[in-house]
Amino acid sequence: xxxxxxxxxxxxxxxxxxxxxxxxxxxxxxxxxxxxxxxxxxxxxxxxxxxxxxxxxxxxxxxxxxxxxxxxxxxxxxxxxxxxxxxxxxxxxxxxxxxxxxxxxxxxxxxxx
Amino acid sequence: xxxxxxxxxxxxxxxxxxxxxxxxxxxxxxxxxxxxxxxxxxxxxxxxxxxxxxxxxxxxxxxxxxxxxxxxxxxxxxxxxxxxxxxxxxxxxxxxxxxxxxxxxxxxxxxxx
Numbered sequence: 001x002x003x004x005x006x007x008x009x010x011x012x013x014x015x016x017x018x019x020x021x022x023x024x025x026x027x028x029x030x031x032x033x034x035x036x037x038x039x040x041x042x043x044x045x046x047x048x049x050x051x052x053x054x055x056x057x058x059x060x061x062x063x064x065x066x067x068x069x070x071x072x073x074x075x076x077x078x079x080x081x082x083x084x085x086x087x088x089x090x091x092x093x094x095x096x097x098x099x100x101x102x103x104x105x106x107x108x109x110x111x112x113x
Numbered sequence: 114x115x116x117x118x119x120x121x122x123x124x125x126x127x128x129x130x131x132x133x134x135x136x137x138x139x140x141x142x143x144x145x146x147x148x149x150x151x152x153x154x155x156x157x158x159x160x161x162x163x164x165x166x167x168x169x170x171x172x173x174x175x176x177x178x179x180x181x182x183x184x185x186x187x188x189x190x191x192x193x194x195x196x197x198x199x200x201x202x203x204x205x206x207x208x209x210x211x212x213x214x215x216x217x218x219x220x221x222x223x224x225x226x
Contacts, residue, residue: 043217051212105155
């Protein structure tokens with residue numbers, strides 16, 4: 001079945017540091033890939049997405065590129081802020097079925113001033 | 114503003130009692146989902162519904178029940194048969210199509226003692 005593997009956290013960075021959160025996947029067919037962010041006590045919000053190989057999703061300074069050859073969708077940001085502290089989830093959806101998402105376990109990011 | 118409303122935000126129950134979590138959306142989305150979130154576990158799918166009066170079991174449906182009598186509403190009942198009901202519950206909906214993102218509510222934290 002489909003699965004998503006994220007790097008384990010927590011990740012602690014100083015403000016303005018470079019961020020990478022690794023995400024690899026296993027799926028049949030050609031999935032769409034997503035990154036969601038969850039702030040404390042809230043639901044998940046879509047951060048970015050990519051729907052085909054070599055697509056780059058970007059939003060709020062975050063980027064991720066759909067790499068089919070390595071089945072990866074790593075999240076990056078060049079300079080993190082304290083306000084980026086949250087839990088980040090990588091997810092995929094295959095074309096067939098119910099449109100449900102398969103999520104990774106999440107990576108907690110803490111950014112310190 | 115359109116969105117998904119989950120209520121209440123916090124819910125406390127005694128063991129052996131059934132409890133119903135509310136989820137209402139005004140996005141006119143056909144498909145709705147219930148996820149359970151536990152620390153370090155990511156999100157796991159409980160039930161989903163793609164159309165009124167129809168719903169399907171997800172990966173961890175045992176001890177839960179749902180109904181979908183109206184397009185806007187998808188309540189989740191946590192029954193006394195659920196062995197470990199204490200968790201954060203998230204409701205989501207989707208407009209449709211494999212590239213559409215899930216929209217999430219802000220969740221209900223259920224504590225059973």
